[in-house]
Amino acid sequence: MTSPFLTARRLDKTFVLHAQGGQALPVMRGLDLSLSPGKCLVLAGRSGIGKSTLLKMVNGNYRVSGGQLTLHFEDGELELSALPAHAWHLLRRDVIGYVSQFLRVVPRVSAREVVMEPLLARGCDVSEARARAEALLARLNLPERLWELAPGTFSGGEQQRVNIARGFIAEHPLLLLDEPTASLDAANREVVVQLIEEAKARGTAMLGIFHDEEVRERVADRLLELEGHMLLGGTDADRTASDHTSFRQTDSGESLS
Ligand SMILES: Nc1ncnc2c1ncn2[C@@H]1O[C@H](COP(=O)(O)OP(=O)(O)O)[C@@H](O)[C@H]1O
Numbered sequence: 001m002t003s004p005f006l007t008a009r010r011l012d013k014t015f016v017l018h019a020q021g022g023q024a025l026p027v028m029r030g031l032d033l034s035l036s037p038g039k040c041l042v043l044a045g046r047s048g049i050g051k052s053t054l055l056k057m058v059n060g061n062y063r064v065s066g067g068q069l070t071l072h073f074e075d076g077e078l079e080l081s082a083l084p085a086h087a088w089h090l091l092r093r094d095v096i097g098y099v100s101q102f103l104r105v106v107p108r109v110s111a112r113e114v115v116m117e118p119l120l121a122r123g124c125d126v127s128e129a130r131a132r133a134e135a136l137l138a139r140l141n142l143p144e145r146l147w148e149l150a151p152g153t154f155s156g157g158e159q160q161r162v163n164i165a166r167g168f169i170a171e172h173p174l175l176l177l178d179e180p181t182a183s184l185d186a187a188n189r190e191v192v193v194q195l196i197e198e199a200k201a202r203g204t205a206m207l208g209i210f211h212d213e214e215v216r217e218r219v220a221d222r223l224l225e226l227e228g229h230m231l232l233g234g235t236d237a238d239r240t241a242s243d244h245t246s247f248r249q250t251d252s253g254e255s256l257s
C-alpha cells in the first residue's frame with residue numbers, strides 16, 4: 001500500500017457566528033481520514049453534514065478548529081492547520097486543486113482565460129496554456145462560441161464545465177471535487193469520470209463529493225460516510241477511540257467494521 005498524501009487526525013470544526021453574538025456551531029468532531037496518491041475518497045452523508053466544509057478546510061478557505069490536517073511529501077510533512085495565510089497561495093498554485101460547487105465568476109474574464117489561469121500562474125507559456133485550455137473545453141463539449149465570453153451569463157452546466165476544466169488543467173497532486181457533476185448531462189458526466197480516471201492514473205489523490213450514485217460507484221476507491229451522531233461525543237477529555245466509529249469507512253461499498 002502506498003503511504004498517504006493527506007491525513008486528517010481528530011479533526012474538529014466549529015463555526016463561530018460573530019454576527020449572532022459569537023454563537024458556536026459545531027459541525028465536525030474527531031474526523032480521521034487517510035488518502036493516498038492515485039486514490040479517490042468519496043465523502044457521503046446527508047446534506048448539511050459537513051462535506052463541503054471538509055473540502056474547504058483542506059483548501060484553506062475555512063480554518064481548522066482542532067486536530068491535524070497534514071500533507072505528507074517525500075521530504076517532509078506540512079501541517080495545514082498551522083499554515084500561515086501567506087503560504088496558501090503557493091500551496092493552491094502547486095499542490096491543491098479545487099473544483100468548487102459553483103464557479104466564482106469574475107466579470108470580463110473569458111471562459112478560456114479562467115481555464116488558462118492556473119497554468120499561467122505557474123509560468124506556463126501562454127500559447128501552451130491556451131491550447132490546453134481549449135482542448136479541455138472542447139472535451140467537455142463547451143461550444144467554441146462561448147470560449148471568448150465571460151461565464152457570468154452561462155447556464156449552470158456550462159459554468160460547471162468551465163470550473164472543471166480549470167480544476168483539472170494544472171494537474172495538482174491533490175484535487176478536491178465538490179459535486180462536479182451535479183448539473184451535467186450523461187455525456188458530460190462521462191467526460192468527468194474519464195478525467196478522474198486519468199488523474200488517478202497519474203497519481204492524483206482526490207477527495208470528492210458526488211451525489212450521482214453511478215458516478216460515485218465508478219470513481220470511488222473508498223467511501224467515507226459522515227454521520228450526524230459524531231457531534232454527540234462529549235468533550236475532548238471523555239472522547240475515546242470508539243467515537244471514531246461514527247465514521248463508517250467502506251471499501252467498494254462494503255462495510256469494514
Ligand atoms: N461559513 C459558514 N458559517 C457558518 N456555518 C457554516 C458555514 N459553512 C457551512 N456552515 C454550516 O456547516 C454545516 C455543514 O455545511 P456543509 O459543509 O456545506 O454541508 P454539506 O456539504 O455536507 O451539505 C451546515 O450546518 C452549514 O450551515
Ligand SMILES: [Mg+2]
Nearest residue numbers: 048051052053
Ligand atoms: Mg456541500
